[in-house]
Amino acid sequence: MNFEDDLIMIPGPVPVTPRILKAMSKPMINHRGTEFSNLYSEILEKLSKILKTKNDVFVLSGSGTCAMEAAIGNVIDDCDSIVTVVNGKFGDRFKLIGKRYGKTIPVEFDWGTSIGLEEVESALKGGAKAVTMVHNETSTGILNPAKEVCELAKKYDALFILDCITSIGGIDVPIDDLGVDIAITGSQKCLGAPPGLSIISVSEKAFEAISGKVPFYMDLRAYKKSSKKGQTPYTPAISLFFALDESLRIIEEEGMDNRILRHEKFAKAMRAAINALGLEMFPKLNTASRYSDTVTAVNMPDGITDKQLKDGMRSHGIIIAGGQAHLGGKIFRISTMGNITGGDLLRTISALENVLSENKVIDKSGSGAETANEILNI
Amino acid sequence: MNFEDDLIMIPGPVPVTPRILKAMSKPMINHRGTEFSNLYSEILEKLSKILKTKNDVFVLSGSGTCAMEAAIGNVIDDCDSIVTVVNGKFGDRFKLIGKRYGKTIPVEFDWGTSIGLEEVESALKGGAKAVTMVHNETSTGILNPAKEVCELAKKYDALFILDCITSIGGIDVPIDDLGVDIAITGSQKCLGAPPGLSIISVSEKAFEAISGKVPFYMDLRAYKKSSKKGQTPYTPAISLFFALDESLRIIEEEGMDNRILRHEKFAKAMRAAINALGLEMFPKLNTASRYSDTVTAVNMPDGITDKQLKDGMRSHGIIIAGGQAHLGGKIFRISTMGNITGGDLLRTISALENVLSENKVIDKSGSGAETANEILNI
Numbered sequence: 151m152n153f154e155d156d157l158i159m160i161p162g163p164v165p166v167t168p169r170i171l172k173a174m175s176k177p178m179i180n181h182r183g184t185e186f187s188n189l190y191s192e193i194l195e196k197l198s199k200i201l202k203t204k205n206d207v208f209v210l211s212g213s214g215t216c217a218m219e220a221a222i223g224n225v226i227d228d229c230d231s232i233v234t235v236v237n238g239k240f241g242d243r244f245k246l247i248g249k250r251y252g253k254t255i256p257v258e259f260d261w262g263t264s265i266g267l268e269e270v271e272s273a274l275k276g277g278a279k280a281v282t283m284v285h286n287e288t289s290t291g292i293l294n295p296a297k298e299v300c301e302l303a304k305k306y307d308a309l310f311i312l313d314c315i316t317s318i319g320g321i322d323v324p325i326d327d328l329g330v331d332i333a334i335t336g337s338q339k340c341l342g343a344p345p346g347l348s349i350i351s352v353s354e355k356a357f358e359a360i361s362g363k364v365p366f367y368m369d370l371r372a373y374k375k376s377s378k379k380g381q382t383p384y385t386p387a388i389s390l391f392f393a394l395d396e397s398l399r400i401i402e403e404e405g406m407d408n409r410i411l412r413h414e415k416f417a418k419a420m421r422a423a424i425n426a427l428g429l430e431m432f433p434k435l436n437t438a439s440r441y442s443d444t445v446t447a448v449n450m451p452d453g454i455t456d457k458q459l460k461d462g463m464r465s466h467g468i469i470i471a472g473g474q475a476h477l478g479g480k481i482f483r484i485s486t487m488g489n490i491t492g493g494d495l496l497r498t499i500s501a502l503e504n505v506l507s508e509n510k511v512i513d514k515s516g517s518g519a520e521t522a523n524e525i526l527n528i
Numbered sequence: 529m530n531f532e533d534d535l536i537m538i539p540g541p542v543p544v545t546p547r548i549l550k551a552m553s554k555p556m557i558n559h560r561g562t563e564f565s566n567l568y569s570e571i572l573e574k575l576s577k578i579l580k581t582k583n584d585v586f587v588l589s590g591s592g593t594c595a596m597e598a599a600i601g602n603v604i605d606d607c608d609s610i611v612t613v614v615n616g617k618f619g620d621r622f623k624l625i626g627k628r629y630g631k632t633i634p635v636e637f638d639w640g641t642s643i644g645l646e647e648v649e650s651a652l653k654g655g656a657k658a659v660t661m662v663h664n665e666t667s668t669g670i671l672n673p674a675k676e677v678c679e680l681a682k683k684y685d686a687l688f689i690l691d692c693i694t695s696i697g698g699i700d701v702p703i704d705d706l707g708v709d710i711a712i713t714g715s716q717k718c719l720g721a722p723p724g725l726s727i728i729s730v731s732e733k734a735f736e737a738i739s740g741k742v743p744f745y746m747d748l749r750a751y752k753k754s755s756k757k758g759q760t761p762y763t764p765a766i767s768l769f770f771a772l773d774e775s776l777r778i779i780e781e782e783g784m785d786n787r788i789l790r791h792e793k794f795a796k797a798m799r800a801a802i803n804a805l806g807l808e809m810f811p812k813l814n815t816a817s818r819y820s821d822t823v824t825a826v827n828m829p830d831g832i833t834d835k836q837l838k839d840g841m842r843s844h845g846i847i848i849a850g851g852q853a854h855l856g857g858k859i860f861r862i863s864t865m866g867n868i869t870g871g872d873l874l875r876t877i878s879a880l881e882n883v884l885s886e887n888k889v890i891d892k893s894g895s896g897a898e899t900a901n902e903i904l905n906i
Contacts, residue, residue, distance in 0.1 A: 175549040215762040346765025387724025
């Protein structure tokens with residue numbers, strides 16, 4: 151008998167705290183009334199602080215992919231070139247979207263390896279209107295070098311589009327300091343809200359670059375016009391705005407700096423446990439990249455299949471993620487994003503030890519949780 | 529002191545019953561696990577019954593406009609012609625979206641007047657890949673002739689795209705009998721769920737017509753591929769799926785036929801009250817159109833402004849809608865969509881009488897609610 155709900159430790163959607171679930175279930179309001187415009191304005195103000203930006207910020211009623219497409223679809227037209235940096239599934243998604251709008255110049259690296267700045271610069275030399283990169287590549291557990299690639303983009307006068315879907319809210323992403331033209335994130339990752347909303351920040355330079363046939367639902371000019379009245383151009387997913395607002399209140403209460411430190415500590419504890427269990431991290435790092443502080447990707451050890459591991463974890467009430475696309479069966483991934491607790495983390499690591507032990511992948515339990523707890527000190 | 533929540537009688541979002549709010553606040557689940565795929569499959573099965581269709585049905589995480597764009601964006605490419613029938617704001621939106629994808633041939637009528645079938649046929653004679661029409665034009669309170677325009681579309685071998693956002697769930701829309709190629713609806717209208725999801729049904733013929741550069745987030749081929757596994761191609765707004773599922777259960781319990789009769793009766797009661805109060809319906813009907821059975825649009829009477837009326841209603845705890853675009857100040861609109869009760873309707877009519885009476889637009893209160901109650905018989 152398990153008295154607890156299943157704990158979802160996948161890299162989004164993340165567990166949603168009861169406080170947020172409760173806020174979400176408020177009665178419906180008019181999306182064209184003052185109650186909504188006050189709510190939306192407050193949400194935008196809180197998001198601007200988290201993103202450390204003076205750029206326009208909007209909330210789209212659509213998941214992260216909707217915002218990824220909004221970023222490209224607004225500024226890239228048939229004749230425009232776009233450099234897409236790819237070292238994982240979401241980098242690849244930018245490439246696929248890019249192909250629908252303009253001339254895509256992919257700069258590709260093996261998934262799980264770091265990106266090479268020289269290759270990016272070499273692609274930019276040919277001229278491009280924009281560069282896309284995924285900041286935190288969820289599919290591989292790598293944090294890509296935002297600062298360095300942004301500098302390259304500026305050097306060649308290209309717009310810098312950064313997917314921060316699994317970094318913002320857990321990792322510091324100072325949009326204006328970095329000089330990101332279009333940054334996007336999602337509600338259901340480090341911000342800790344349910345899925346269904348995405349957030350986009352847009353620089354003046356990016357606004358001036360809007361051209362061609364922009365998707366109607368994602369037209370950033372319409373969002374800009376409506377946000378002046380505290381509205382969205384089309385009916386917003388009001389309940390999810392209630393939830394996002396509550397999740398931003400929680401972030402304010404925790405303090406963004408504390409939240410970043412907590413994400414660092416949790417990921418460090420997770421990596422230490424992985425190491426203590428004799429498992430191997432999946433990413434191959436170079437000087438330009440780091441392990442993600444929001445999701446940990448681990449090589450699947452010998453002696454256990456993806457299904458055995460996930461089913462075993464599930465029997466302990468924990469949901470973890472496998473590898474995506476060609477990484478299926480080769481890695482597993484555990485998220486430490488959002489409003490999870492040290493207890494959630496220890497529960498996850500303990501379950502992992504037990505499952506590995508039950509399958510005779512490791513000799514005995516205990517060392518992983520012990521090592522993590524030394525770092526967590528909860 | 530008002531113990532009740534504000535009652536939103538605008539044509540969407542509609543009030544969401546506590547049962548649905550509660551279902552929505554369930555803990556988060558993995559969108560790639562069996563729990564979600566079971567949920568999604570059940571939702572699609574229930575929707576297929578309501579739409580009376582064997583066509584593919586998908587749920588998009590995005591509002592109605594997202595589905596409107598999905599309909600056009602998939603099948604219309606630069607060189608394609610699309611006839612857009614316009615007699616209100618949402619017909620106009622189809623025209624605006626059409627312009628971003630192909631050669632748009634608008635067939636326009638004054639907002640609030642009926643569409644002329646001859647004009648539609650005359651436009652179709654020039655050849656078109658598709659025709660768009662809004663079934664229930666929320667901006668004006670008119671139900672447009674789906675059957676007749678669908679027959680014209682077939683006669684000229686054009687796909688028929690029907691916006692049923694404010695009809696499905698309240699008015700009978702037998703998709704296969706009518707022969708609608710692409711039908712769309714939204715969660716927050718007659719279905720009674722919160723906003724943020726839209727639903728699209730797609731015929732085989734429409735699938736075969738997909739061509740050109742389709743928006744990535746709205747690519748119906750991706751939805752089709754994923755739905756075979758009970759999934760959506762991109763992260764779904766899970767909480768809203770919980771809510772939609774509960775709203776579909778409520779519809780099943782009420783019975784779709786009963787629900788349609790209730791919508792008919794409520795709209796009839798509302799129109800009778802409007803008439804009894806000496807007010808004038810906004811739509812100018814011809815033989816090819818009907819008053820909407822989900823939203824009632826009324827000419828703004830002399831002696832009261834839009835602001836006075838809406839503020840007055842608000843002081844009674846009722847939110848109603850004004851006119852959109854150039855109809856602002858000229859009409860007001862009251863919705864009778866979704867899971868509202870006869871009591872909600874009487875409360876609204878009584879408040880309307882009081883506000884009109886307070887502003888000396890009518891002499892005395894009573895006749896509207898009395899007349900409506902004779903029809904409602906609650």
